[in-house]
Amino acid sequence: MKDKKRAIAVPIQSFNxxxxxxxxxxxxxQLIAGHAHSGQFINVLVxxxxxxxxxxxxxxxxxxxxxxxxxxxxxxxxxxxxxLTTIKTGDKLDIIGPLGNHFTCPPDxxxxxxxxxxxxxxxxxxxxxDTGNKNIQYTLFYGTKSKNQFCSLDFFxxxxxxxxxxxxxxxFGAKGFIxxxxxxxxxxxxxxxxxxxxxxxxxxxxxxxxxLAHRFNIRAQVSVxxxxxxxxxxxxxxxxxxxxxxKDGRKYLLACKDGPVFNxxxxxxxx
Amino acid sequence: MSNLExxxxxxxxxxxxxxxxxxxxxxxxxxxxxxxxxxxxxxxKTVTLEPRHGNPPPRIAETSGGMLNSIGLPNVGVQGFIxxxxxxxxxxxxxxxxxxxxxVGEEFPEIVRILDDVxxxxxxxxxxxxxxxxxxxxxxxxxxTVAEKLTASVRKATTRPIIAKLTPxxxxxxxxxxxVENGGADAVSAVNTFVxxxxxxxxxxxxxxxxxxxxSGPPIKPIALAKVFELCQKISIPVIGIGGIASTTDAxxxxxxxxxxxxxxxxxxxxxxxxxxxVQGITGYCRENNxxxxxxxxxxxxx
Ligand SMILES: Cc1cc2nc3c(=O)[nH]c(=O)nc-3n(C[C@H](O)[C@H](O)[C@H](O)COP(=O)(O)OP(=O)(O)OC[C@H]3O[C@@H](n4cnc5c(N)ncnc54)[C@H](O)[C@@H]3O)c2cc1C
Ligand SMILES: Cc1cc2nc3c(=O)[nH]c(=O)nc-3n(C[C@H](O)[C@H](O)[C@H](O)COP(=O)(O)O)c2cc1C
Ligand code: FES
Numbered sequence: 001m002k003d004k005k006r007a008i009a010v011p012i013q014s015f016n017x018x019x020x021x022x023x024x025x026x027x028x029x030q031l032i033a034g035h036a037h038s039g040q041f042i043n044v045l046v047x048x049x050x051x052x053x054x055x056x057x058x059x060x061x062x063x064x065x066x067x068x069x070x071x072x073x074x075x076x077x078x079x080x081x082x083x084l085t086t087i088k089t090g091d092k093l094d095i096i097g098p099l100g101n102h103f104t105c106p107p108d109x110x111x112x113x114x115x116x117x118x119x120x121x122x123x124x125x126x127x128x129x130d131t132g133n134k135n136i137q138y139t140l141f142y143g144t145k146s147k148n149q150f151c152s153l154d155f156f157x158x159x160x161x162x163x164x165x166x167x168x169x170x171x172f173g174a175k176g177f178i179x180x181x182x183x184x185x186x187x188x189x190x191x192x193x194x195x196x197x198x199x200x201x202x203x204x205x206x207x208x209x210x211x212l213a214h215r216f217n218i219r220a221q222v223s224v225x226x227x228x229x230x231x232x233x234x235x236x237x238x239x240x241x242x243x244x245x246x247k248d249g250r251k252y253l254l255a256c257k258d259g260p261v262f263n264x265x266x267x268x269x270x271x
Numbered sequence: 272m273s274n275l276e277x278x279x280x281x282x283x284x285x286x287x288x289x290x291x292x293x294x295x296x297x298x299x300x301x302x303x304x305x306x307x308x309x310x311x312x313x314x315x316k317t318v319t320l321e322p323r324h325g326n327p328p329p330r331i332a333e334t335s336g337g338m339l340n341s342i343g344l345p346n347v348g349v350q351g352f353i354x355x356x357x358x359x360x361x362x363x364x365x366x367x368x369x370x371x372x373x374x375v376g377e378e379f380p381e382i383v384r385i386l387d388d389v390x391x392x393x394x395x396x397x398x399x400x401x402x403x404x405x406x407x408x409x410x411x412x413x414x415x416t417v418a419e420k421l422t423a424s425v426r427k428a429t430t431r432p433i434i435a436k437l438t439p440x441x442x443x444x445x446x447x448x449x450x451v452e453n454g455g456a457d458a459v460s461a462v463n464t465f466v467x468x469x470x471x472x473x474x475x476x477x478x479x480x481x482x483x484x485x486x487s488g489p490p491i492k493p494i495a496l497a498k499v500f501e502l503c504q505k506i507s508i509p510v511i512g513i514g515g516i517a518s519t520t521d522a523x524x525x526x527x528x529x530x531x532x533x534x535x536x537x538x539x540x541x542x543x544x545x546x547x548x549x550v551q552g553i554t555g556y557c558r559e560n561n562x563x564x565x566x567x568x569x570x571x572x573x574x
Contacts, residue, residue, distance in 0.1 A: 005543075007542070007544060045542075051335040053337060054541055227329060227331050227333075232300060233296060233300050235331065236293075237340060239345075241327065
């Protein structure tokens with residue numbers, strides 16, 4: 001079913017700094033807490049400062065259906081995310097959402113190989129919450145720049161079966177790119193049936209995972225990030241190029257409306 | 272209650288607030304947010320003869336308080352528009368204005384002729400002025416003779432009101448305004464986006480794939496207002512004001528400068544209810560100031 005779009009001011013239940021430059025916000029909204037799926041996002045009207053024009057999109061990280069709340073996590077990378085750090089518990093945040101489509105599990109899935117780079121971790125706790133009732137083995141590949149850039153490791157400690165962590169500076173886990181760990185893992189796999197890759201992160205990581213998925217013949221779903229002026233299909237500013245035209249002839253799909261989740265083999269990454 | 276009705280040629284709008292082409296999709300994208308029938312009118316995304324894919328990414332960039340876009344008019348083409356977009360638009364109880372553009376001049380009357388057999392369309396806006404289309408776009412409204420001829424050719428193709436949308440990227444916008452008036456346009460709308468540019472210093476690449484792009488949003492309001500004022504002084508057909516309108520005050524300024532109606536554009540992206548808030552705001556303003564009819568405000572600039 002398609003979500004009804006809405007712009008709504010929701011109470012900020014809590015706001016915390018998790019680690020260097022990374023924050024989490026818990027928002028009260030029963031609709032999102034009850035219905036949202038992994039990969040969907042909200043578009044946030046950040047406090048009006050620094051000549052900001054657009055809203056900023058953030059993936060739904062985790063939900064708590066009992067308390068009617070959900071979390072987003074974000075990293076300060078520019079003026080919008082900087083302005084977002086000025087919010088206070090008890091205030092309200094103006095959001096549009098839930099927006100976009102979500103990750104899906106094929107019926108024959110037996111292992112979900114989740115690959116996250118940096119804040120690309122955002123959709124994965126909800127992915128596990130979404131699919132926890134199925135008999136799936138969860139394998140997590142999670143890479144960041146440095147040891148103080150990880151979030152929600154506690155959650156993954158108790159929910160995933162296999163965990164591979166890497167940092168670019170070697171300060172925690174393996175040194176290097178997380179895709180190197182992924183490559184070693186995929187090489188070692190004997191059976192490929194029922195194994196699916198789910199990936200979210202910076203474009204170079206997505207492009208590398210696309211190569212690996214192709215080489216090892218494993219299907220993958222990807223959540224992409226693009227600039228978004230609206231987030232709900234009005235500006236057409238968020239095109240994602242296709243490998244070959246869609247059934248209706250389109251050369252581009254829209255990240256906010258047709259995505260942000262796509263089948264990896266369908267889309268092209270501009271490196 | 273004050274009377275907010277305005278007339279654009281023989282097109283009657285229940286209030287002067289409409290939404291700008293390319294910032295409101297085909298209206299359905301906003302239907303969940305508020306009752307679209309509260310608007311004076313809706314202007315569709317540009318429709319072309321053949322379907323278009325649009326430009327490669329990146330198509331948009333945020334600037335200080337504004338934005339650049341080079342979307343490149345992606346759309347399903349006039350036939351697709353009729354079968355896919357019109358059924359919803361026809362259910363609305365507000366005026367539907369279809370924005371059209373041609374690659375070459377002859378395509379304008381051709382598209383209008385095709386649309387003239389379709390009910391539920393109340394007027395056309397001619398996009399003479401998109402700066403983001405290689406094949407011409409700009410040139411149609413950069414040259415007065417071309418603009419006049421083109422308008423005259425569309426005039427012959429329809430009895431529905433036609434609104435010529437003008438680019439501000441010309442030396443004299445009122446010259447073009449006069450030309451389209453002579454060509455038989457019922458109104459002009461101004462302005463389309465200003466040509467602009469932004470560069471990513473880290474990579475030294477332009478932030479938009481087509482290098483230059485269309486600049487819009489709150490920062491262009493004072494410049495747009497001056498263009499609209501100039502047009503209102505020089506031409507006798509109604510002017511629809513566009514450019515950076517984000518609040519009731521912005522909208523009223525355009526009306527005071529002489530615009531008969533206004534279009535809300537970029538503001539729809541961050542506040543999908545921006546247009547309807549302006550309808551409410553103008554209603555409140557008229558009540559508080561005992562203004563009986565909105566036409567009393569239009570052109571009331573005190574100079
Ligand atoms: C569907 C979706 C879900 C997202 N989920 C999360 C999330 O859960 N947590 C999180 O921290 N971030 C997430 N992002 C990215 C986040 O939206 C951007 O980091 C944010 O908009 C940057 O705003 P800013 O004003 O701080 O940065 P700006 O000053 O606008 O830009 C700073 C840098 O970030 C890049 N950037 C800006 N906007 C985006 C964008 N939308 N996508 C990719 N790069 C961008 C710019 O190119 C620039 O290099 C998501 C993006 C999308 C599209
Ligand atoms: C993303 C975007 C897409 C646009 N697409 C069109 C279009 O298809 N046809 C058109 O005539 N104008 C188009 N415009 C121009 C607007 O209709 C309007 O003239 C301009 O943005 C100035 O108004 P604003 O500052 O309120 O946005 C577009 C503008 C933006 C920002
Ligand atoms: S962000 Fe506007 S259409 Fe996708």
